[in-house]
Amino acid sequence: MKQLVVLSGKGGTGKTSITAALSHLASQDHESLSIVLADADVDAANLEFVSAVKKIKQEDFWGGKIAEIDPDACSGCGLCAVTCRFEAILEEAGVYQVDPIACEGCAACYYMCPSSAISMIDQLAGEWYRSDSRFGPFFHAALRPAQENSGKLVTLIKQQARLLAMDEEYDLVLVDGTPGIGCPVISAISGADLALIVTEPSKAGIHDLQRIIETTDHFGIPSIVCINKMDLSVDGTREIEDFCAKQGIEIVGRIPFDVDVTRAMMNGEPITTYAEGSVASHALRDIWVKINGILKDLVNE
Amino acid sequence: MIIAVASGKGGTGKTTIATSLSLAISEQSPLYLDCDVEAPNGHIFLQPSIEKTEVVSMPIPAVDSSLCNACGRCAEVCQYHAIVVIAEKVLVFPELCHGCGSCVLQCPQKAIEEVPNPLGLLEAGVAKNGVRFARGVLDIGQPMAVPIIRALKQWNVFEDESPIIRDAPPGTSCPVVETISGADFVLLVTEPTPFGFHDLQLAVQVVNTLEIPVGVVVNRDGIGDDRVNTYCQKMGVPILMRIPLDFDIGVAVARGETIVEAFPEYMPRFKELYDRMQELSNARDAGHLKSAG
Numbered sequence: 001m002k003q004l005v006v007l008s009g010k011g012g013t014g015k016t017s018i019t020a021a022l023s024h025l026a027s028q029d030h031e032s033l034s035i036v037l038a039d040a041d042v043d044a045a046n047l048e049f050v051s052a053v054k055k056i057k058q059e060d061f062w063g064g065k066i067a068e069i070d071p072d073a074c075s076g077c078g079l080c081a082v083t084c085r086f087e088a089i090l091e092e093a094g095v096y097q098v099d100p101i102a103c104e105g106c107a108a109c110y111y112m113c114p115s116s117a118i119s120m121i122d123q124l125a126g127e128w129y130r131s132d133s134r135f136g137p138f139f140h141a142a143l144r145p146a147q148e149n150s151g152k153l154v155t156l157i158k159q160q161a162r163l164l165a166m167d168e169e170y171d172l173v174l175v176d177g178t179p180g181i182g183c184p185v186i187s188a189i190s191g192a193d194l195a196l197i198v199t200e201p202s203k204a205g206i207h208d209l210q211r212i213i214e215t216t217d218h219f220g221i222p223s224i225v226c227i228n229k230m231d232l233s234v235d236g237t238r239e240i241e242d243f244c245a246k247q248g249i250e251i252v253g254r255i256p257f258d259v260d261v262t263r264a265m266m267n268g269e270p271i272t273t274y275a276e277g278s279v280a281s282h283a284l285r286d287i288w289v290k291i292n293g294i295l296k297d298l299v300n301e
Numbered sequence: 302m303i304i305a306v307a308s309g310k311g312g313t314g315k316t317t318i319a320t321s322l323s324l325a326i327s328e329q330s331p332l333y334l335d336c337d338v339e340a341p342n343g344h345i346f347l348q349p350s351i352e353k354t355e356v357v358s359m360p361i362p363a364v365d366s367s368l369c370n371a372c373g374r375c376a377e378v379c380q381y382h383a384i385v386v387i388a389e390k391v392l393v394f395p396e397l398c399h400g401c402g403s404c405v406l407q408c409p410q411k412a413i414e415e416v417p418n419p420l421g422l423l424e425a426g427v428a429k430n431g432v433r434f435a436r437g438v439l440d441i442g443q444p445m446a447v448p449i450i451r452a453l454k455q456w457n458v459f460e461d462e463s464p465i466i467r468d469a470p471p472g473t474s475c476p477v478v479e480t481i482s483g484a485d486f487v488l489l490v491t492e493p494t495p496f497g498f499h500d501l502q503l504a505v506q507v508v509n510t511l512e513i514p515v516g517v518v519v520n521r522d523g524i525g526d527d528r529v530n531t532y533c534q535k536m537g538v539p540i541l542m543r544i545p546l547d548f549d550i551g552v553a554v555a556r557g558e559t560i561v562e563a564f565p566e567y568m569p570r571f572k573e574l575y576d577r578m579q580e581l582s583n584a585r586d587a588g589h590l591k592s593a594g
Contacts, residue, residue, distance in 0.1 A: 008311075009340050010311065010312060010340050010342070011308075011310065011311010011312040011313075011340075011471040012310065012311040012312010012313060012471075013312060016496065041472075042474075043472040043473040043474040043477075043503070044309050044310055044311070044471065044472055044473060044496075044499075044500040044503065046310070046495070046496040046499060046500070049495045049496065049499065064380065065380070083402075083403075083406065085400065085401055085402060086401075101478060101482065101510070101511065102482075104399055104401065105380055106380055106381075106399055106401030106403055107378065107380050107403060108378075108401045108402060108403035108406060111378050111403060111406070111407055112406060120380075143473070143474060145473045145503050145504075145506040145507040145510060146473065146474070146477075146478045146506075146507045146510050146511070147474060147475075148474065148475045150472075150474040150475070151444065178472070179311040179312075179339075179340065179470075179471050179472070180337075180339035180340055180446070180470060180471070180472075181339045181340065181439065181441065182338075182339045182439060182443070182444050182445065182446045182476070183444035183445060183446070184472075184474075185339075186442075186444050200555070201555060202554065202555035202556075202557075203342075203345045203555065203556065203557035204316065204340075204342035204345055204554075204557075205555075207340075207342055207345060208340040208342065211339075211340060211441065214441045215441050215442065218441050218442040219442070229551075232551055232552055232555040233552065233555045233556060236555060236556075257548070257551075259524075262494060262524050262525065265494055265495055265496065265525075266494065266495060266525055266526060268495070
């Protein structure tokens with residue numbers, strides 16, 4: 001079983017649309033693979049909208065805890081406010097309260113309170129789902145807005161996907177990643193065999209491509225690159241090619257800007273099923289053949 | 302006036318809007334803060350000359366083994382499993398530590414000190430048209446963006462009271478909350494596609510949780526359907542600007558140009574956008590005063 005994660009650094013380069021197309025191509029190809037899908041973008045999860053998902057199981061996700069002060073037990077000494085480094089204890093006219101949004105759940109106040117007036121309360125931070133998608137079992141989640149611990153939820157989703165893939169001998173776990181390079185991205189790439197980085201030939205896209213490549217290198221994950229919306233800038237595309245050549249990173253394909261990609265999204269489908277003959281679909285089929293070859297060449301776990 | 306530009310979905314045009322907005326009000330010498338510390342791009346458009354830098358560190362525990370008796374109290378109080386005791390030895394995992402200091406306070410042997418662990422960098426300088434610029438940059442391999450954003454917001458590198466434009470990261474979790482909290486107005490940039498629409502709804506929920514006035518910019522207008530419009534109308538969220546789907550705008554932005562420079566006809570529209578946000582924020586304040594009185 002192999003794990004492929006789709007990343008980008010910059011948001012909006014087309015991770016989810018490309019993941020959906022790859023899930024279709026991987027499972028429908030003449031030498032088709034059995035796949036498990038995971039949406040690791042838990043605070044803006046969109047893969048379900050193009051994967052014809054039927055939810056079959058839903059579970060609560062309990063994130064961290066936050067502090068709560070019992071006003072009856074509180075003596076008003078203010079030690080909690082002095083201890084807290086996150087400005088999460090608010091005082092008004094001698095009455096102390098916790099700002100639940102600022103609280104990081106460190107429990108420093110809980111341990112310091114001489115009146116035992118503080119409790120740590122578990123937070124329902126979201127839900128996660130096991131669904132059936134058109135192309136295989138699908139694990140995804142919805143983090144409640146403004147909640148913490150997205151990295152922990154990403155790890156949970158991926159664990160569930162891997163467990164099923166191992167138990168039932170699936171060939172591939174395909175993970176739709178999140179933008180950026182921080183905690184949810186690090187959770188998304190951990191344990192991956194290969195990272196597909198979707199970039200675009202804009203100055204911002206190239207800048208963030210460099211940061212995500214440094215990140216995958218840092219964690220020792222081999223990377224390949226695909227250039228989306230390649231006709232936005234000829235110079236930009238050349239710049240990406242030069243950068244990747246220097247880094248020894250293979251470019252597995254170039255996808256032209258194609259309004260059919262948005263139409264497919266509006267229709268709730270991957271571009272490769274919605275418009276088989278579109279320029280983007282042609283490019284994606286070539287990309288999948290290359291990725292499949294690279295996955296085969298990776299040493300088996 | 303502090304304005305945060307956020308989105309939910311990535312790549313909808315936050316930085317495009319935030320940089321053009323900053324240039325449109327350049328006579329007020331605004332401060333543009335790039336809070337997307339994982340993937341900061343504002344410098345590409347505003348081209349600051351960086352004059353000042355500062356390292357952002359988190360205090361992490363360092364255990365004096367001559368004083369430690371491996372009692373395990375530190376591991377027991379740490380909520381992040383950042384400090385553990387294995388075979389009479391204390392191990393610290395810096396990337397899990399939130400720097401709360403609880404282990405230091407609770408150690409009965411007073412065996413723990415704190416040492417700074419660098420997480421990233423703050424940079425500041427003056428950019429195009431006198432716009433002041435500051436940004437945070439998270440180090441590669443570091444998971445935690447929030448302490449950098451917090452440090453950036455508190456960095457007193459420019460002291461006077463001019464408008465602040467905060468450019469937020471994508472998503473709806475802690476780095477976004479840190480960026481928008483304390484703002485007077487949140488401008489959400491969306492696109493009328495199913496992904497843009499879904500993430501806009503989540504972003505509106507976040508902003509409502511923090512009770513900050515909110516408005517929307519519809520970018521690439523015409524690409525999708527009408528659901529963003531219907532939703533905004535239903536929720537009473539004003540749509541303050543529409544930018545049509547235009548390949549030429551995409552090409553200019555890809556080259557690193559701001560909209561107001563590449564298409565000067567947008568200059569008055571961005572000025573107007575700023576004025577509208579100021580009015581809406583003032584109206585909210587007046588409403589609060591009335592209801593408080």
